[in-house]
Amino acid sequence: MPQPPLRVFLALGLGAAGLVATLVLALVASRVASDRLEQRIETELSDLAYHMAGQLDRSMFERWRDMLILAQDDTIRDPGADLARKRRVLRRAQDTYPDYAIIGLVGPAGRIEATSTGTLEGLDVGHRDYFVQGSRRPYVGDVHDALLLATLRPGRDPADPPRVLDIAAPVHAEDGTLAGVVLGHLDWAWARGMEASLREASHGRRGVAALVLSRDGRVLLGPEDLAGRTLAGHLPSVAQVQAGRDSTAAERWPDGHTYLTGYRATRGHRDYPGLGWAVLVRQDASEAFAPVAELRRQILLWGLVVATVAAGAGWFAAGLLARPLRRLAVAAAALGRGEPMQVPATAVREAHAIGHALGAAARMLRQEAAERQAADARRQLLIHELNHRVKNTLATVQSMARQTARNAASLEGFTHSFEARLLAMSQTHNVLTANHWESAGLRGILAAELEPYAGGRRDRITLDGPAVALSPHVAVPLGMAVHELATNAAKYGALSAEDGRVVVAWEVRDDALHLRWRESDGPAVAPPARRGFGTRLIHASIERELGGRVGLDFAPGGLLCTLAVPLAAREAA
Structure with missing residues (x-):
């Protein structure tokens, strides 16, 4: 039985080794790349939650400051000022900040003296938290149904009253005595703008939804099927937020689906203390990790392609290795017959040269990779610095424009x-x-x-x-x-x-x-x-x-x- 030539043995060995090594490397690379991509996706959802929580806090701070500024108005502070003048000041404030359902001035005895709409005047609200607390210090109350306001809106379903937040600040006369409390009922529909901002910040990611939960875990803002439901005790992310932690988790929601959820608590802004809301940003896990599955498929596909190429290269490399061996065999046969022989020269030297060249190339690649990594780090630093400075500048210009227009x-x-x-x-x-x-x-x-x-x-x-x-x-x-x-x-x-x-x-x-x-x-x-x-x-x-x-x-x-x-x-x- 004829023995197969050396090239066949070498081709089969090199081809099999290359195929196995390529598949193993493809699997390892797939796993590492998938883990990093998952971490990046989780970080993006966490950043979205952080972004929305910060926006809520800053926006609430602006509304908080509205009442503080209104409480310093000379007409509002003057107990002897004409009631019509006070109504005009309140109406002008509501025209300036249309997110308020109504703005009013409560007298020191607890009765409403004037409102921006002229309604509810004379009503005794001395027992309400916004008056009791607002007469001592600036106060903000959590979202609640405004049953009284619902009766003032014709055509409004009494079973679906508007939802508002109460923001109040004490008013002191020139002599330092309490002259009343300014009160603004902030319409909760204002928060829908936060959702639009989040959709812009999500860069078109499919299935992303934002929820805002009260301190006790009740849904204040989110999908309609969850409105008003209490999620505390049902989701680990809510418990984590209530414990003061911010992160991302994959969890099963009450609808039976698994979502990747980024969560963060609002913590207030400057002197605004915050209401302890929880912000959850969720995305269906299958949609969130779809890029990961696609990456794995691509890596495995290209791994198979590379393995096939490696097998062909093994066949070719086997031919290159077998040729000098055949020459050595011919030389050995000639020596055995006593004939002159010609020994193939520089076989080891060529291998050494190739190894030296490969070593030099590897060092060059490592150097280039380090330089690219340093350049990427510098570029990211510049991007973050530019983003930070642009935000600060835009915030300054916005405040300057608003104050200049006001005066x-x-x-x-x-x-x-x-x-x-x-x-x-x-x-x-x-x-x-x-x-x-x-x-x-x-x-x-x-x-x-x-x-x-x-x-x-x-x-x-x-x-x-x-x-x-x-x-x-x-x-x-x-x-x-x-x-x-x-x-x-x-x-x-x-x-x-x-x-x-x-x-x-x-x-x-x-x-x-x-x-x-x-x-x-x-x-x-x-x-x-x-x-x-x-x-x-x-x-x-x-x-x-x-x-x-x-x-x-x-x-x-x-x-x-x-x-x-x-x-x-x-x-x-």
Whole structure:
């Protein structure tokens, strides 16, 4: 029986080894890649829950602040103010914030004095939580059915009353006594906007649904088949949220389906304490992990393709190995016959060269992989930093637009003031951009704001102080404050007169920047009758955002403003 040639043995051995190794590697790669993809999908759902919880907290903080601002209105605080004026203030507040079903003022005795709609006035609500608690401190109550409001809406089914949240704040008169409580019934339909925002943030993922649960696990917002149901005790994720944990879990829901659920608790925002809501973002597990199954199929398919190619390559490699062996056999046969032989040269040397080349290639690939990983890490860092800064800038512009509109007497006035403030912000951003957003020089910020008012005269604007580098979180609010001072000086102060002068001096002591703004040789100064928006913006920028101090002295000879800003000021949330 003839023996098979060496090439057959080598081809079968190499082909079988390559096939097995390729399949094993494909299975391992499939498992590793699937695990990472599952982790990424779980992280995305958890991030969606985090995003919606943060939006709820920030939005509720805005509504909370609405009542605090309304409680400071001079007409609302004046017990002797005309009832019609108070109604107009309340109606204007509701027109500004249409998410409220009704806004009212409750007198210190517990009776409703005025409302934005003119209804419910005279009703005794002294026993209600929003009055009892709201007369002591700012108060927010959880979602509940507004049975009384349902009777005021013609055509509304009494069995389906509107759902509202109660937000209240105490009103104190000039002498510090309680003048009443401002109350807003926030329509829960407002929360539907959160769902739309979540759908945008989910980037088109199919089957994603968001739920908001009260502190006791009752569904406040979510699919219609779950509205009003209590999920506490039925889902591990609810128990985890109530225990203060945030994560993602695959769990079976009451409808019998298994969902991948990301969960997070709301924790409030700034001085708004939060209501302890739980945010759940779920997706059917089969849909959530569909990319994982598809990835596994693709890896196995390509593994089979590679294994087949490896078997063919084994056959070819066996031919390459068998050829020098045949030559050695021919040489050995010639030697046995005593004939001259020619021994194949450099067989081992070639293998050594190939091994050396492969080693060099492997080192090069490892180096390239490390460089790509470092580049990816830098790109992700830049993306997160850009996202963070864009969000902060948009939040600042939104607040500035709202406050400017609230204090503008006309569209033209709003446009002029808003564009000026945007330009001030952009000038500070230009200084920061020139320094790669690492820091900005105080002198550069002041020069950018004040040079347009110098009129080519060096003695008109004086800047005196050492070089101070400011972080972006300090530079932007401080730049806005300086812009308001410059604008006020140009309109009413020293810079409105031909011979007026402004001297800005600063120093650093006790880890804080102390800046002194003095105007002279301008019109006579008198204290303003009320605090304008510019003054409020200066206080908000320095005191609220940076934790600093503001001093304003309206001396007859010229305004004196002193600012104290901690250089390690925290970044606003």
